[in-house]
Amino acid sequence: MSAVITLSHLRFGYTVDRPDVLGDLSMAIPGGTITAILGPNGAGKTTLLHLILGLLTPLGGEVQIAGRPLPTYGRRELSRQIALVPQAEHIPFDFSVLEYVLLGRSPYLGMLEMPGEADYRVAQTALETLGLAALATRPVTELSGGERQMAALARALAQEAHILLLDEPTSHLDLSNKGRLLQTLQLLAGRGVTIVFTTHDPEMAVLAAHYLVLMRRGQVIDSGPLEAVLTADRLSATYGAAVRVERIADRPVVLLDPSSLDGS
Amino acid sequence: MTTTALRPRPAVWTLLAGLGVALVLVLALSIFFGRYPVPYWIPPDLLLTDDMAQRLVLGLRLPRLIVALALGMSLAAAGTVMQMIFRNPLVEPGFLGVTQGAAFGAALSILYFSSSLLVVQGLATVFALLGLAFSYTLARHMRFGGWVLRLVLAGIAVSALFSSGVGVLKYLADPLTQLPEITFWLLGGLWGVTWRDVVIVLPVVLPGLAIVYLMRWRLNLLSLNDETAFSLGTAPGRERTILLVAAVATTAAVTAIAGIVGWVGLIVPHLARRLTGANAQHTLPAAMLIGGIFAVICDDLARALLPGEIPLGILTALFGALLFMVLMLRSTLKVKA
Numbered sequence A: 001m002s003a004v005i006t007l008s009h010l011r012f013g014y015t016v017d018r019p020d021v022l023g024d025l026s027m028a029i030p031g032g033t034i035t036a037i038l039g040p041n042g043a044g045k046t047t048l049l050h051l052i053l054g055l056l057t058p059l060g061g062e063v064q065i066a067g068r069p070l071p072t073y074g075r076r077e078l079s080r081q082i083a084l085v086p087q088a089e090h091i092p093f094d095f096s097v098l099e100y101v102l103l104g105r106s107p108y109l110g111m112l113e114m115p116g117e118a119d120y121r122v123a124q125t126a127l128e129t130l131g132l133a134a135l136a137t138r139p140v141t142e143l144s145g146g147e148r149q150m151a152a153l154a155r156a157l158a159q160e161a162h163i164l165l166l167d168e169p170t171s172h173l174d175l176s177n178k179g180r181l182l183q184t185l186q187l188l189a190g191r192g193v194t195i196v197f198t199t200h201d202p203e204m205a206v207l208a209a210h211y212l213v214l215m216r217r218g219q220v221i222d223s224g225p226l227e228a229v230l231t232a233d234r235l236s237a238t239y240g241a242a243v244r245v246e247r248i249a250d251r252p253v254v255l256l257d258p259s260s261l262d263g264s
Numbered sequence B: 001m002t003t004t005a006l007r008p009r010p011a012v013w014t015l016l017a018g019l020g021v022a023l024v025l026v027l028a029l030s031i032f033f034g035r036y037p038v039p040y041w042i043p044p045d046l047l048l049t050d051d052m053a054q055r056l057v058l059g060l061r062l063p064r065l066i067v068a069l070a071l072g073m074s075l076a077a078a079g080t081v082m083q084m085i086f087r088n089p090l091v092e093p094g095f096l097g098v099t100q101g102a103a104f105g106a107a108l109s110i111l112y113f114s115s116s117l118l119v120v121q122g123l124a125t126v127f128a129l130l131g132l133a134f135s136y137t138l139a140r141h142m143r144f145g146g147w148v149l150r151l152v153l154a155g156i157a158v159s160a161l162f163s164s165g166v167g168v169l170k171y172l173a174d175p176l177t178q179l180p181e182i183t184f185w186l187l188g189g190l191w192g193v194t195w196r197d198v199v200i201v202l203p204v205v206l207p208g209l210a211i212v213y214l215m216r217w218r219l220n221l222l223s224l225n226d227e228t229a230f231s232l233g234t235a236p237g238r239e240r241t242i243l244l245v246a247a248v249a250t251t252a253a254v255t256a257i258a259g260i261v262g263w264v265g266l267i268v269p270h271l272a273r274r275l276t277g278a279n280a281q282h283t284l285p286a287a288m289l290i291g292g293i294f295a296v297i298c299d300d301l302a303r304a305l306l307p308g309e310i311p312l313g314i315l316t317a318l319f320g321a322l323l324f325m326v327l328m329l330r331s332t333l334k335v336k337a
Helices: A045-053 A075-081 A097-108 A117-129 A145-158 A175-190 A202-208 A232-239 B010-032 B044-049 B051-085 B098-113 B117-141 B147-172 B178-187 B195-214 B216-222 B226-231 B236-258 B264-276 B280-304 B312-330
Strands: A003-012 A022-030 A034-038 A060-065 A082-085 A163-167 A194-199 A211-216 A219-225 A243-248 A251-256
Touching: A003 A045, A003 A194, A022 A045, A022 A060, A022 A194, A022 A211, A022 A219, A034 A045, A034 A175, A034 A202, A045 A060, A045 A082, A045 A163, A045 A194, A045 B226, A075 A082, A075 A097, A082 A145, A082 B226, A097 A117, A097 A145, A097 B216, A117 A145, A145 A163, A145 A175, A175 A194, A175 A202, A194 A202, A202 A251, A211 A232, A219 A232, A232 A243, B010 B051, B010 B264, B010 B280, B044 B051, B051 B195, B051 B216, B051 B236, B051 B264, B051 B280, B098 B117, B098 B147, B098 B178, B098 B236, B117 B147, B117 B195, B117 B236, B147 B178, B178 B312, B195 B216, B195 B236, B195 B280, B216 B236, B216 B280, B226 B236, B264 B280, B264 B312, B280 B312
Parallel strands: A034 A194, A034 A211, A082 A163, A163 A194
Antiparallel strands: A003 A022, A003 A060, A211 A219, A243 A251
16 A cells, blocks of 8 residues: 655754754555544644644655645645644634535635535535535534534535545544544545544544554654554553553453552 | 525525615615705606706716715625634724724825825725734734634724824814815715716726625635635635735725725624625625615715715714614624634
């Protein structure tokens, strides 16, 4: 499987004289896989997503998308390659859910163009895929946090990109929506979409990901296939707390080691 | 549920067509509405036969109607653009230092440079842009409050600064020649508008409105977070600048002729949104049509209600504020400060 996203010696900091937020990061993410970036709050996970998206410019190193350096892509061309589902989005105006999902079609429209019949069809299909068709005419501002996150995913689906980045996608989801999200991610990966998501929840990584990147304070602790990276030692180093990995129903489960709480 | 059941929203198109017809009707009726040569209404046959009536309508009333239309459309479009770009339903050109900046530029021009409309309009535009840039920069550097609150506070501060500047200029102005001209700005009005004003204002207003109208769907994208707008293929900084320059230039151009006419840019986008929903593809044309109707009707009343002219800004503020109160009482405004 060839790498769709390649990061080589990537460095990032907000100013040159301050310490790097992200230090010397290299990895290759194969196409059609699901990669979880796992780490505690403040590890630099969102920064990494924004670097892959092209929203932030690295201080050093390079991001390549499908073998081409990221800066060689035009804005619309890149947004047909990469879609983003942000963690939390403040929507100030009450667009209908359909109008909101339709915004995902903008990479296919010129600056002065309006969405046409075909774009409405794609948006409608995205809503149906996620079981949101019944919400199509509801104002997006009246949705619950979880429904809003699913609507943002529907918008990303309507974008028909080859790479899907999700920032803490399960932060507002209940169990049933979490299940639907996992199904959708697996469906998309099966169709060849490369998925990268950040999470601070090891369970979500175990359930969804093929590959795992462990991050702490801007450094990659380890990266590779899930089973190889998901060890008690590395997770303990990532979270700075003693962690055990047990197997329940032939699936790894990450638990906080109660002995580490003694005397605390 | 089928796609065709969702897509066309025929009600929106019917509404826009209705507003278009209403605007044409208002314009047509306004030609006959006034105080001279007969109070309130010129009979159409008089217009065909009376030389004086013809000259009045063609030479004075028609250019004034066109400028009133341009004024209403520009302020409403600029208000819609600013509310969406700043992601804040409480802003309008007057809230962000644009109108006061334009008035300061115009007063400065009258006092120290020239009363020629071109120079006044040029300086009004420059100071309108400066006012906006100053408000925006100040809001970015404030250390407390959410974005909505910071922007409104910064706008109030910058507007007050320019107002005090206008006050100083008024104090320094010649009370017989310059002061009346400057005072005109603070009241707002379209008396004395001629075809020359139309020729000067339209080359700015038409392209500005065309840009805003053609980019109206992009406004939806630009009302989202920067990271989302970027991921959807926009260049948020560049596209916001294009739209803001177009909006501010049209505002400054009409303000150079009409003076400070408040409330249109705030209330009309709200009304349009209430009628068509938030999608700017429909909100913007609705706002432009309603803005045109509102300004033309207010100007009709300003010139015809009393024997003397009522300043237009007084009427737009009166009706605008009343309408705003009604809208606020009828449903909540969705603002996150």
